[in-house]
Amino acid sequence: MGLTAVGIGSGMDINGIVSALVGVENAPKQARFNADAGKVTAEISAIGALKSAMSDFQSKLDFLSKPESFISNKAKLSNSDHLKATVDETAIGGSYSLIVDQLAQSQKVSTIAVADKEAAIGEGTLSFTVDGSSFNIAADATDSLQSLVDKINSAEDNVGITATIINDDDGAKLVLTSTSTGLDNQISVTATDVAPGTALNDTFTMSQVQEAKDSIIKIDGLTVTSSSNTVSDAVTGVTLTLTEADPSKTTNLTVELNTGSVKSGIESLVESYNSLMTTIKEMSGYDPDTKKTGVLQGDSLVRSIQNQLRGALSGVYSTSEGDLTLGSIGVITTREGLLEVDGDKLDEALTANFEQIKELFSSEDTGLASSLDSLIDGYVQTGGILDGRDNTLDNQLERIQESRERLAIKMKAYEDRLYKQFNAMDLIVAQLNSQGNMLLDRLDSLPGVVRKNS
Template sequence: MGLTSVGIGSGMDINGIVSALVQAESAPKVAKFDADEGKLNAEISAMGALKSALTEFQDSLEKLTDPDTFIARKVKLSNSGFISATADEKAVPGSYKVEVEQLAESQKLGSAPVVDATAALGEGTLVFGVDGEDFTVAVETGDSLETVMQKINDAEDNVGVTATIINGDNGPQLVMTSDKTGIDKQITVTATDTDGGTGLADTFTMTELSAAKDAVLYVDGLKVTSSSNTVDNVITGVSITLTDADLSKSTQLTVSADSDAVKSSVEGFVESYNELMDTISNMSGYDADTKKAGILQGDSMIRSIQSQLRGVLSSSYDSEDGSTMLANIGVKTTQQGTLEIDDKILNSALENDMTQIKDMFSTEDTGLAARLDGLVETYVQTGGTIDSRDETLDNQISRITDSREQLTRKMVSYEARLLKQFNAMDLVVANLSAQSADLTSRLASLPGVVPKK
């Protein structure tokens, strides 16, 4: 007798009963697999968020590990109408008087005027030179002043000549401007006719329209000449750009330590650290409103990170002027484990103790920033602590997957066994029912037996 949905002998829903029994057997195990896998996936997600937060915090340390951050310079000008200026770490703090007599200018040359800028000029070559370099333009039959202008500007080996056509009273002229300023950057033009005529030579007999000039300025009364309007290292570490000239007007240029840049770096460090602590708190804390614990509450790695970071932040650091710590420069730890800045103390430290601040943060290997960077690196580096944790979690999920497959195979076998047992029972019941019916029929046919109505 084949397997049936409803038992022939018993009338029971065998498939329904078997399905319910299999479900009852597997449901608790599947629920546990789901819960365990969900927790593991949540931990993996938390590890990713933690690694990202640690990496962002590590990025905020970059400027603090660089000693140049603490010797940055800034420039203040009494008058911004004549110069702009920047200073690097080599600049010496001080004040300088700057006067601009003349701006550097580029030379301009004009060709002879022509009647028609679209008329053919002749055939030959034009060689243009600037500052010891040159390039050649081939003038072909039919080329006009407009064509030559385009060829000059489009030449890949152009060494710094820009051409344009000015339509003056005497007719169109090709005007060439050197891209470089200064009296040493003058343009030379050599025209050679190859068609037997003199069209090119006549047209490119050049006239100086504007002379090249060097910039002239005075720094504390000392004359400085420059071919460019950007003058570097006349004052050590300072780059000055000239924008206008008037010898009767002076500009006071003051170089000083750029404490604002250092303060910005310290503020960025504090902000990034607090964001890291918020991330860790959300993962490991308890939300009284939702009555839910963070996915990493009680996690030993989280506790270790917090403990190690606090240890580095509370340490004392040696410098040329003695030892110091974060609290001494106005960076203090709150009861919540975050950092806060006392602006008054920090500003005073930046003004009076920059060397100590520099040594505390940027000393190679042993400075605060270097120690924090090294600590974070052990967690975020490829193959580091977080990667190892991820690998462990992935392995646990793989084992759950294996257990699911094993349970599936077990339940298939269990279902088959139950169906076989219930089918056998149904067959017995069917046989008994048949025997009962036969016996009843025989008894009813005996003499003297009155069938029941």
Template sequence: MAITSVGIGSGMDINGIVSALVGAESAPKTAKFDVDEGKYNAQISAVGSLKSAISEFQTTLKDLTDPNTFLTQKSSLSKSTYLSASVDETAVAGSYQLQVKQLAESQKIGSVSVSDSSAALGEGNINIDVNGEHFDIEVAADDSLEAVMNKINTSENNTGVTATIINGDNGPQLIMTSTETGVDNQITVTGSDTDGGTGISDTFTMTELSAAKDAIITIDDIEVTSSSNTVENAITGVTFTLKEADLDETTVLKVEPNTSGVKSQINTFVESYNTLMTTINGLSGYNADTRQAGILQGDALPRSMQSQLRGMISNSYDTPSQALTLASIGVTTTLEGTLEVNDSILDSALESGLSDISALFSTEETGLAFKLDSFADSYVQAGGILDARDETIDNQLSRLTDTREQFALKMAAYESRLFKQYNAMDLVVGSLNSQSSQLQERLNSLPGVVSNNE
């Protein structure tokens, strides 16, 4: 801006006049720039909201594209006193009569009693074998029963034995227990002396205190033996954990499709779809109550998304026995374009046609969940539709910034030109005023002329 003040020659406020003229010229354009910039930034935010909503919707589709989601089973027991049961996706529906005849137990063996658990036993070696795997304990001359116990429990080569000392009426005894149950995990101990004595060999002549046992259960009168109280795949896909044995008690196991789990997945899908549609409607619709239009109202992008979604939701899909729609399993579209679930229809469909519902959603490439996942991916993937829209808006913002800068230069030039013009006018007016004053002075000095001031 040129440095000037109130016109010296004319007495005019040149600063004020120029400022007013520049403001009148620039204000409408600047206001439009601000409006456009706000609109573009709002559109970027709206596209971000769409991308987030679609990504969250796509996450809920993951399980529905997996056929195993629909093959899950659940188990129930008539009583839980004697065993518990869990199933995996390979389990087959059925009912079974179970009896727990015997629990698996670990073998326990005891050493010969000694007079003092802290007294030296003598030098030697103890070989401990469990199910064909053995390790050795070297006993020093001053090692006591307690020292041997600690060496067994801390040995890096221990093959499955824990040791403790019981102080009985006959004196302390070292008790060894197999860490695994079952008759295959029996303990064999051999003690040998290296100092010519018999302390080690005599002390570690072991006596069985508790025999190893295998678990025994019957399934529909078929006997099953297990070395562990966890019995796997005695029935395909079923794992039992045995708790208590009783030959006179029967427990009924039922394995059946986990329709409640599938129903939960479908409800989650419906909720996520409705959230997505609500987001789209909010960005592209008109709120009559607030008289506010969505930032993307009239934009082809949300209209295209809604059209694609509604088309996929209303389409029918081939299954092994029939063509199914969402509506045929109790998931219908409301007037607002969201989904709602009729629980009774859905429950009935799950009970009678779970495999068909699985095909409706999870058939590779052609199932509903796959179609929706592909739709979502086209919008949110790197370089996808929403990234392209973001790039377009960014380019518009960049062009707007360039236009602002060009307009600012134009206004600076306009302001400079006005100052030059008004300053030149001020000089002319000042010169005329000076000439007028001089002429008046000369006239006043003529003989016979009476001054106005007099």
């Protein structure tokens, strides 16, 4: 601003006049900037909401895109007191009677007792063997039971033995436990290269604390023995995990068709798709009640997304047993362009054509889930189409801000120019007023002039 005390010479409100003139010039342009920025900000928000809705839809594809989601059978037990059961895709429907006679367990052996677990027991080499595999520990003259526990447990070539100290009524004993169950995984210990006069050999005369056992189950009266409590080769496609033995109790296992999880996955996909399409409609449509148009109305981007998604979901997909569409399995398109599930028809299709439906969704390159995932990914991935639109809109906001800054400079120069002009005018008016007053004073001083106020 020019002078701080302006208009003294003319009596005019120069500050107000300049402010009004600058405002008249500045206000329309600022209003346009605000409107443009508001529109761009609304578009950025809309693109963010669209990306979020598309990402949610994409996440629902994950389950249906995996072949393992289409394990066609499930295991059902009459009770879970003695075992658990899971199935894979090779399982065959049927019923089985199971009795858990015995659980597998690890062998435990102990040394003889010593009075002090920290006392040296001599030097030599200890060799440990489990199921034909061995590793050695070198005991030096200072080693005790406690230090040998540490050496055994930390040995890099340990073949499956855990050592600990147990203090019973006789004294401290080093106890070895096989990390694997079953008769094949029993422990053998030998002491060699023992220095004369040391107690290493005597101390490591092992006695059994707990015997090794194989698991024993009866399946429809047939005996199955395993070194583990997890039995995966007794019934095709079924893994049994044994938890408790009781020869007097029978557990019934039924392997039957499992369509529930796939149906839920399809329903979840439909729900997410409808949510996405509703979001797109709100962004691009017109509300006759509020008489408001969507932020992205007429935008080619949302039209492209709608058309591509509808095309993918209405397409015909080839399977090894013939062509399939969503409509043929009970997922139909409504008049509003949304999807709707005919539950009964979908149940029938899953029962009759489960493998076909598996191919429809989960085929790696040609399946519906894979096709939709690739389509959506092109939009939502980092550097994708929506990120590109975001960058364009961010650049527009930057240009609007740059225009604001240029306008502010221009308005400051305009304001300075107005103050300069009005101040010059004010000075001239002040000079004219001063000259006028001087002239009046001289006229008043002439002889014969009568003052008006005299």
